[in-house]
Amino acid sequence: MENQMHHLNENMSQNNLPIRILRMTELTVMLGISRSSIYEKLNPRSKYYDENFPKPIKLGASSVGWQYASVEKWLTSRMV
Template sequence: MAELTQPAQILRMKQLVARLSISKSSIYDRLNPRSPRHDSAFPKPIKIGSATAFLAHEVDEYISFKTQNSRSAHK
């Protein structure tokens, strides 16, 4: 019997802004390789029609990664 999996949760830009507590322009800065604030670890967007969205589990992994790095840097 096939294993049932949960569908991926999708975050739209407004939800991502709320979850990360940063502005839309800060998100675009982190995504832009030409920006001095580019973050290669930042979750990559996906396109759903004409909308930009992010996978919630990738955002959660990013938050966890940043938290661990921040805490280990302050030891």
């Protein structure tokens, strides 16, 4: 967790912009896919697994989020 925080702080200082974190509800709306589809993309044993799909960031004991910039980059890569 400490390493992730260092990484987030490092990104913020490089861009001078705060890191935007998307929670699951925002992510499903942004991508237009269901919660279960997101988890399928993250599951290496699923036939829908996408190794390039952004990995969630642990925010607390039972909460996760996704870095907006990573999701946006993934979306852009799919528009080719």
